Amino acid sequence: MREQASSPAFRRAEPDARRLSLIEACARVLAKNGPTGASVRVIALEAGVSAGLVGHYFGGVDALVAATYDHVDAQVSKALDNAVATAGAVPHARLEAFVTASFTPPIADPALLATWIAFWSLVTTRKDIARQHDEQYAAYRARLETLLGDCGVPKADQRLHAIAVTAMVDGLWLELCLSPGCFSGGEAREIARRFLATITGR
């Protein structure tokens, strides 16, 4: 009765693949247990690896959370790009698609909010994470400014209008995720559409 020679105790993975699986596990744990329950061991268990690997690839939970935020943010950006591309060539339709996509799955998802909250909770404490937040939000606003410009919004007005639209989207998205029963994604889209109309002059 010998051990099966073809049942390795663990699999080696490419560094990037392992990193990704840990990031995805972190996102799942954050969504399920909240920031408090996202410990190194629980995340590692969720990923099916030992706890030491988190320290090996990241070096701390904070760095893993930051990487998770970065990854999820990239996914959101991709979804927004798809929405814009699907909208066609008319500038107003592209802008509207970019904005209203935030209120449709997979972006309007309480599970995503958990990652955002965990990340926000680190902004005040850690300076490098505050910088990361500034950069990623600046990138979002920059894309919005371009879309606004394509709709004829004067250069001088783009910055403040981009800030306004971003705030509106964030506020609606936040509340939509925190208490889904208060209003619907469709109502959020309607609100956003009306607001965009007042900016682009219909």
Added chain:
Amino acid sequence: MREQASSPAFRRAEPDARRLSLIEACARVLAKNGPTGASVRVIALEAGVSAGLVGHYFGGVDALVAATYDHVDAQVSKALDNAVATAGAVPHARLEAFVTASFTPPIADPALLATWIAFWSLVTTRKDIARQHDEQYAAYRARLETLLGDCGVPKADQRLHAIAVTAMVDGLWLELCLSPGCFSGGEAREIARRFLATITGR
């Protein structure tokens, strides 16, 4: 050499007063260390009492955080009331004061955001806290609907407009606290004023 008879090792306090001091200590610790660093011991140390008292008056950190949110939310409501009262009797001025007060101290304060984030992080996990969140946000929107009605907004439009204004205020306030360098409180007020103008028809 005897001990001074007039130096008690600790003071007894009225239950409500002790509760309040723990709540305020909790808010300070949340602002300083973030949700992760807000343990029973640290909060008790900040309040100048022993750790056991937190369990005695609340029963868990979660309940203390919920109580802290409730207390801070009440303070914010009071500040908003003051702003409205100071604005006089003209409905449009009252509405504008209510909205723009969120971008002025003491409401626009990163320290407050820490309490909000800690509370949000519990909404997904705990049902009773989700209910508390729904109630307090509903109260905010209800006040807004009244102010909108006083400005001539038709009853049928009040709900959606209140949701929109709330989202705009939350988004601006959130970003203002997260990265204060991106835009100023004055710019936030300007954005809010313009948005209110489009709703109330100038």
Added chain:
DNA sequence: TTGCTTGTTGAACATTCGTATAACAACGCG
């Protein structure tokens, strides 16, 4: 097959966590 590289494990470490509980002492009351 043999050897080497290195991703991976598992255990040990010192802290810190939340909670429960017995002993203490402040303060009002008689």
Added chain:
DNA sequence: CGCGTTGTTATACGAATGTTCAACAAGCAA
């Protein structure tokens, strides 16, 4: 003044935390 109530402390406890590191083994190269 002494007594009793009870707010408060201090301690102890088990569980869970982050981190470290030596030993192991998977998979590639020769």
